[in-house]
Amino acid sequence: MVLDKEKLDQKQLEKVAAAARLLKEGGIVAFPTETVYGLGADATNTDAVRKVYEIKQRPTDHPLIVHIGHITQLDYWAQEIPEAAWLLARHFWPGPLTLILRRSPHIPDCVTGGQDTVGIRLPAHPVALKLLNMIGPNKAIAAPSANLYGRISPTTAAHVSTTLNNKIDMILDGGACKVGLESTIISFEHGTVFLLRPGGIPVSAIESVLNKPVISHKSKTPVTRVPGALPSHYAPTTPLQLFHLPELIQTANKLAAQNLHTVVITWSEINSSQLSAPNIQHVRMSRDPVHYGQHLYALLHRYDQAPYNYILMETPPELPAWLAISDRLQRASYAHL
Numbered sequence: 001m002v003l004d005k006e007k008l009d010q011k012q013l014e015k016v017a018a019a020a021r022l023l024k025e026g027g028i029v030a031f032p033t034e035t036v037y038g039l040g041a042d043a044t045n046t047d048a049v050r051k052v053y054e055i056k057q058r059p060t061d062h063p064l065i066v067h068i069g070h071i072t073q074l075d076y077w078a079q080e081i082p083e084a085a086w087l088l089a090r091h092f093w094p095g096p097l098t099l100i101l102r103r104s105p106h107i108p109d110c111v112t113g114g115q116d117t118v119g120i121r122l123p124a125h126p127v128a129l130k131l132l133n134m135i136g137p138n139k140a141i142a143a144p145s146a147n148l149y150g151r152i153s154p155t156t157a158a159h160v161s162t163t164l165n166n167k168i169d170m171i172l173d174g175g176a177c178k179v180g181l182e183s184t185i186i187s188f189e190h191g192t193v194f195l196l197r198p199g200g201i202p203v204s205a206i207e208s209v210l211n212k213p214v215i216s217h218k219s220k221t222p223v224t225r226v227p228g229a230l231p232s233h234y235a236p237t238t239p240l241q242l243f244h245l246p247e248l249i250q251t252a253n254k255l256a257a258q259n260l261h262t263v264v265i266t267w268s269e270i271n272s273s274q275l276s277a278p279n280i281q282h283v284r285m286s287r288d289p290v291h292y293g294q295h296l297y298a299l300l301h302r303y304d305q306a307p308y309n310y311i312l313m314e315t316p317p318e319l320p321a322w323l324a325i326s327d328r329l330q331r332a333s334y335a336h337l
């Protein structure tokens with residue numbers, strides 16, 4: 001990914017320097033990346049990392065990604081790095097790609113949830129990179145997305161402050177995230193490359209760099225699908241449901257007749273007469289998955305805060321370029337099936 005040419009101005013530099021000081025003192029700082037905002041702690045400070053889990057209300061066996069400032073730091077934090085991982089790092093970093101690798105002794109247990117692997121990423125955002133460079137040598141930032149566990153990831157500083165403002169030491173504002181969806185997560189086992197989470201880098205791009213297939217890796221310990229009993233992920237608090245177009249229109253009109261307020265989000269064009277009830281708000285998104293992905297979370301945050309009874313969304317196209325979007329929307333609608 002090409003980095004922004006824009007240089008940080010003096011005021012931004014001072015804020016980043018203040019954030020770096022806070023991190024070194026064990027503070028918690030929300031910071032922008034090109035994917036979503038992260039909730040950062042010094043990856044070598046066990047107490048600070050524990051605070052991140054606490055603030056996020058995240059189970060401690062759910063590992064954090066370690067963010068580094070330069071590719072040369074990769075073999076400080078990871079070991080036995082396969083050539084395929086180097087190849088991907090050289091090609092896609094800085095960028096929305098997380099590599100799961102065998103962890104080095106420098107990584108505390110609490111970062112990895114006790115596993116012997118660690119997720120590592122070099123983000124492509126000038127503020128994140130400056131921050132990583134300012135915290136000093138042999139330092140990295142352990143960070144999950146800066147949202148409460150199970151909720152929608154933040155793509156602006158305002159999204160972070162709505163839920164976490166008084167719980168953390170600082171929010172660095174770096175504008176709206178350009179990718180808008182989390183990083184693609186890749187792991188390596190016995191020469192096979194697995195996709196753990198679709199994200200900002202399309203699988204096809206990874207396959208063409210490696211010149212071999214990437215295998216989709218479903219969780220080895222499937223969770224029981226009990227609606228409502230388990231937290232859904234990437235979910236708004238307003239019930240969200242996915243439908244193909246004809247059923248979507250039918251459902252919105254049925255709910256409108258019951259005096260319920262719905263927002264209907266489509267990528268297809270719809271004749272406005274099909275959704276004419278006053279308590280239906282129709283939002284037309286882009287047909288381009290890159291643009292759609294950029295705006296998806298911001299849209300969900302906006303309509304989740306508005307007084308709607310339902311968010312009804314058009315099922316995304318079943319095409320590889322929509323994989324990350326489909327994955328997030330399926331999880332967002334999970335609790336309401």
Ligand code: TXA
Nearest residue numbers: 035036037038063064065100117118119144145182183
């Ligand atoms: O784009 C992103 O990846 C953002 C930005 C802030 O970098 N971060 C992010 O972090 O999405 P989080 O914590 O919300 O999601 C990280 C995912 C989790 O599902 C976690 O289980 C997985 O990465 N993960 C982290 N370390 C892992 C490991 N060692 N093995 C398997 N999965 C791992």
Ligand code: MG
Nearest residue numbers: 144145146153
């Ligand atoms: Mg997250």
